[in-house]
Amino acid sequence: METKSLAKRLKELRALRGMSQEYLAEESRVRLRTIQRIENNESAPTGETIKRISVALDVNINELVSSNSLRETNDLKATIVFLKKELSKTNEKSEIKTFKKFIEILNKLKEKDLSPDQTEGIESYLKYLELEKIPSFGNEMFKQKLAKFKKYLKNKLRFVPNNYYTTWAISFAVPFSITFTTQPKIDLNIRIAVVSIALLLIGIAIFMDLRIKRQERSFSF
Numbered sequence: 001m002e003t004k005s006l007a008k009r010l011k012e013l014r015a016l017r018g019m020s021q022e023y024l025a026e027e028s029r030v031r032l033r034t035i036q037r038i039e040n041n042e043s044a045p046t047g048e049t050i051k052r053i054s055v056a057l058d059v060n061i062n063e064l065v066s067s068n069s070l071r072e073t074n075d076l077k078a079t080i081v082f083l084k085k086e087l088s089k090t091n092e093k094s095e096i097k098t099f100k101k102f103i104e105i106l107n108k109l110k111e112k113d114l115s116p117d118q119t120e121g122i123e124s125y126l127k128y129l130e131l132e133k134i135p136s137f138g139n140e141m142f143k144q145k146l147a148k149f150k151k152y153l154k155n156k157l158r159f160v161p162n163n164y165y166t167t168w169a170i171s172f173a174v175p176f177s178i179t180f181t182t183q184p185k186i187d188l189n190i191r192i193a194v195v196s197i198a199l200l201l202i203g204i205a206i207f208m209d210l211r212i213k214r215q216e217r218s219f220s221f
Contacts, residue, residue: 014057018132030052077110164212165206
């Protein structure tokens with residue numbers, strides 16, 4: 001491996017992720033001096049060091065050691081690293097909650113078997129959100145951006161919250177049927193009919209949620 005090529009590559013990837021040498025050293029559990037020596041082309045790192053740095057940058061090892069030029073784009077990996085960096089800067093509980101939720105959603109998306117069109121759509125929308133342009137004093141804006149991103153996933157990519165229809169059906173059908181059937185002077189046949197309709201509604205909802213899950217459109221928001 002050419003240390004000169006690796007030094008340039010590491011600088012490019014670190015800059016693309018918006019990470020300082022100190023932050024990369026902390027995330028990778030590699031000594032700061034080691035990071036500096038690699039970037040200054042002063043030493044060749046061990047395989048374990050390269051592995052740790054790759055994990056911290058959230059890239060494949062081949063991406064770190066490859067000589068191919070980088071794609072400067074707001075992908076899922078870059079956004080996760082960026083949000084982790086912003087998370088490390090705040091002690092506000094509300095801000096911590098927002099950043100953690102944003103990171104959680106992006107990690108779950110990264111783990112899903114997304115189609116190329118879905119991936120392209122998500123990354124294009126992340127670029128549209130321009131998270132990196134939010135000023136340091138505007139962390140409340142991240143909450144608004146997160147809400148927009150959730151709306152995009154639901155309305156444009158048609159992701160549905162886990163057990164969405166089942167939860168809705170139970171919350172409506174069960175209280176209604178209990179309230180109706182406990183009323184005095186209601187004919188027994190009518191009570192049975194109401195309970196049957198409520199159970200049918202819940203059954204349809206369960207079927208719809210299972211179908212959505214098979215289509216891999218269910219998602220935990």
